Amino acid sequence: MAVLIAASMMDKLVVTGVSKRFGSDTVLRDISFTVLDGEFLSILGASGCGKTTLLRIIIGLESQDVGSIHKDGSDISHTHPSKRGMGIVFQNYALFENMTVLRNVEYALLRGGSVDRKKARARALELLERVGLSDQQAKRPQALSGGQQQRVAIARTLVMNPDIILLDEPMSALDVDTRLSLRSELKAIQREFGTTLIYVTHDQEEAFALSDHVMVMHQGVIQQLDVPSALIDQPANDYVRRFVARNIQLKIDSLLPYARDGHRSI
Ligand SMILES: Nc1ncnc2c1ncn2[C@@H]1O[C@H](COP(=O)(O)OP(=O)(O)O)[C@@H](O)[C@H]1O
Ligand SMILES: [Mg+2]
Numbered sequence: 001m002a003v004l005i006a007a008s009m010m011d012k013l014v015v016t017g018v019s020k021r022f023g024s025d026t027v028l029r030d031i032s033f034t035v036l037d038g039e040f041l042s043i044l045g046a047s048g049c050g051k052t053t054l055l056r057i058i059i060g061l062e063s064q065d066v067g068s069i070h071k072d073g074s075d076i077s078h079t080h081p082s083k084r085g086m087g088i089v090f091q092n093y094a095l096f097e098n099m100t101v102l103r104n105v106e107y108a109l110l111r112g113g114s115v116d117r118k119k120a121r122a123r124a125l126e127l128l129e130r131v132g133l134s135d136q137q138a139k140r141p142q143a144l145s146g147g148q149q150q151r152v153a154i155a156r157t158l159v160m161n162p163d164i165i166l167l168d169e170p171m172s173a174l175d176v177d178t179r180l181s182l183r184s185e186l187k188a189i190q191r192e193f194g195t196t197l198i199y200v201t202h203d204q205e206e207a208f209a210l211s212d213h214v215m216v217m218h219q220g221v222i223q224q225l226d227v228p229s230a231l232i233d234q235p236a237n238d239y240v241r242r243f244v245a246r247n248i249q250l251k252i253d254s255l256l257p258y259a260r261d262g263h264r265s266i
Contacts (some may be wrong), residue, residue, distance in 0.1 A: 011073070012037040012196045013058070018067030020053055020220075027053050031067070035164075035196055040187070042199045042207035045217035046243075051200040054217075055166045059086045061153040071164070072226070082112075084164075087157035091169040093149045095141040095156075102128065102137040105156045109246060112160075131188070147178035151185075156229045158189070164196045171206065181208060204247040216240050 013035040020028040027050045035041050037255045041183040043051050056062035058069060060081035070079045076084050095104050106124035109115045115123070128134050129150040140148050150170055157165055167186075171179040187210060190197050201207050208228040216239075223243075224236035232248075235241040 010036050012039070012071065014070040015058065016070070018054070018057060018064045018069070020050075020057060020062070020065050026220060028057070028064075031220075031222060033215060033225055035198060036212075038190075038194050038196055038247075039213065040190060040197045040199065040211045042201055042211040042214045043217060044201060044204060044207045044214050049217045050220040051202075052168055052219060055088065055168050055198065055200055059088050060084055060087075060168055085162055086164045086166060087160055087162035088166045088168065089150070089153050089157050089170045091172045093141070093146075093153045095149060095152055096240065097140060097142055098136050100140060101133060101144070101152050104141065104152055105159050108156050108160055117237070123159055124155075127159045128152075130158070131155045131185070145178070146174050147182055148170060150174065154186070154189070158193065162195065164198065167197065167199045169200055169202070171203075176238045179206070179232075204244065205251065213228060216243060218243075 011034050015034075016032050018028055018031040019026065031054060033051075043054065045051055053062060057064045060076075060079060064077070068075060070076065071084065096107065099107060102124055105127055106117075106120040109120040109123060110117065125134065125137070128137055131154055133148060133151055135149060136144060143154060144152065148172070153170075171182060174182065183206065186197075189195070199207070199210060199256065211228060213225060214231060215230050216223040216231065218239050224231060224240045226236075231240055231244050235244060
């Protein structure tokens, strides 16, 4: 019994039996999983499998038809998004174009009404410094690169001090180099702030590189939730086996031209 209680205290987020339909389409079917405090969980699956809908339900932008969501042991199934203590980062940054970078970050704090301007500014500057954008604070978002804009979006989320951050394919619009540097930065930020992260991607390599656990989804159903290596060594079913094998093959194919060039130059 004591062991059970100790284990449950580590549970940050518990999703139980969540299902969702849009019209006659069932988009999520009986989704249940637990995210531990400080964990990095990736949700991996092809386009249309329900990843975004699940994230929107977790933060409360969309409501589940059935099922519950608990955070730190409290039922937040019907709590307003602003009261869930979560932040979300989207693929398209969703920054305010008519505000400077600094305003974008402090606005989130000021909107809440509980922080005065001076404190909000100081905190926003601190976060911009943390993501390496102090020198860009007076610019409008459009003047920044995609990677920089995504850093602003991350700073804007961190400034609210959420204990769970949800990221919906945040790197999809970025080039490979930017993705790689933002990837390691994200991991460093997670360690530093001790935040629990739920990261949606269709990129297996990204999921494997970042995560403690990976959840593979297909047609609104969890296929497997496991450590990355287990998805390769012990796939739960044929879908996971094929999905992982296909991605590994694509990776090999993408590397082959370099290998051939390498041979030629020897
Ligand atoms: N607001 C909505 N109304 C109707 N259908 C929706 C809505 N949002 C998502 N869907 C449908 O739900 C399915 C899952 O979508 P989504 O959660 O965006 O998948 P993913 O993020 O994995 O690509 C898709 O078939 C999509 O068309
Ligand atoms: Mg999506």
